[in-house]
Amino acid sequence: MNAAAEDEPRPDLAAMIVPLGRALMADEQPVLDAHGLSMWGYVVLSALGETPVRTQAALAAAINADKTRIITVLDDLESRDLLVRRPDPKDRRARLLSLTPEGRRLRDSVRDEIQRREESWLGRLADADRESFLRSLRTLSDAARRSPEP
Amino acid sequence: MNAAAEDEPRPDLAAMIVPLGRALMADEQPVLDAHGLSMWGYVVLSALGETPVRTQAALAAAINADKTRIITVLDDLESRDLLVRRPDPKDRRARLLSLTPEGRRLRDSVRDEIQRREESWLGRLADADRESFLRSLRTLSDAARRSPEP
DNA sequence: TATTGTTATACTCTATAACTATA
DNA sequence: TATAGTTATAGAGTATAACAATA
Numbered sequence: 001m002n003a004a005a006e007d008e009p010r011p012d013l014a015a016m017i018v019p020l021g022r023a024l025m026a027d028e029q030p031v032l033d034a035h036g037l038s039m040w041g042y043v044v045l046s047a048l049g050e051t052p053v054r055t056q057a058a059l060a061a062a063i064n065a066d067k068t069r070i071i072t073v074l075d076d077l078e079s080r081d082l083l084v085r086r087p088d089p090k091d092r093r094a095r096l097l098s099l100t101p102e103g104r105r106l107r108d109s110v111r112d113e114i115q116r117r118e119e120s121w122l123g124r125l126a127d128a129d130r131e132s133f134l135r136s137l138r139t140l141s142d143a144a145r146r147s148p149e150p
Numbered sequence: 151m152n153a154a155a156e157d158e159p160r161p162d163l164a165a166m167i168v169p170l171g172r173a174l175m176a177d178e179q180p181v182l183d184a185h186g187l188s189m190w191g192y193v194v195l196s197a198l199g200e201t202p203v204r205t206q207a208a209l210a211a212a213i214n215a216d217k218t219r220i221i222t223v224l225d226d227l228e229s230r231d232l233l234v235r236r237p238d239p240k241d242r243r244a245r246l247l248s249l250t251p252e253g254r255r256l257r258d259s260v261r262d263e264i265q266r267r268e269e270s271w272l273g274r275l276a277d278a279d280r281e282s283f284l285r286s287l288r289t290l291s292d293a294a295r296r297s298p299e300p
Numbered sequence: 301t302a303t304t305g306t307t308a309t310a311c312t313c314t315a316t317a318a319c320t321a322t323a
Numbered sequence: 324t325a326t327a328g329t330t331a332t333a334g335a336g337t338a339t340a341a342c343a344a345t346a
Binding site (some may be wrong): 009010011012013014015016017018019020021022023024025026027028043046064111114115118121122124125126128129130132133134135136137138139140141143144145147 | 159160161162163164165166167168169170171172173174175176177178193196214261264265268271272274275276278279280282283284285286287288289290291293294295297
């Protein structure tokens, strides 16, 4: 039994979640390195897979990134034939973004490796907690996406 | 029911956790601002409260920060009489760190406000999930602290 | 020589503002 | 004029290396 257990306040949520996020990212970095992908590169590939995106600004918004920040990422991915940018015929200012088959393959295999590593993290949880944890995480993550970040 | 639910892979853990951490921090920033505290300042006050720390290096390690990074933070907190640094008589290289009563008071009131805000996040969870979520989060957070970050 | 705290410097990430091309 | 994309610049945050004091 803990000596001062009664006085111990619970740790702040952020104080647990932020370092956990960092540790997860650090754990995934070797996978990305092995495929020559940056974190943002992978995020972009993932976001394009789920929903076809019609403008770079929309893509940036979807992944909570600055629109200027993803440009070099897109340049790199395009130069490696993982995605294509072509002007929208209806509005030639906009760029239609789509994954190439190769981009899709890369995204899938990286995601598989990453999620396999994540499984080993989830393996630390009690079986009864695991599903509940993922459900809660989805709920909070959705709430976070909706919360207005100035 | 979701159209393509069967094909939909679960989002990466990191892709949910990292933005959630950012949103929590953004949500807490106004509280810190109101008390003139930086995020690291608050982290230091919190860490000092829980366990008395005998060296700055130990403190830095405890909060997963670079030892050089907390120095200006300590300077600021000390100048505001929230903590004191005094040379350890047994090893005058080391600085014994302790909160002043004022530092303790500030830490407590900021923590109360922050945790009150966090409660409104947790309020989104199903009652049955809440306890499980916090337990799982503690488990993973502990694991993250142990994981060796190069 | 090794360690604690510190300072100075460099590097990475991110945001802001200005430019182009289309509309 | 307004918007999509782009480029250039500046700022914050972080890490690396070098230093002084003490052991």
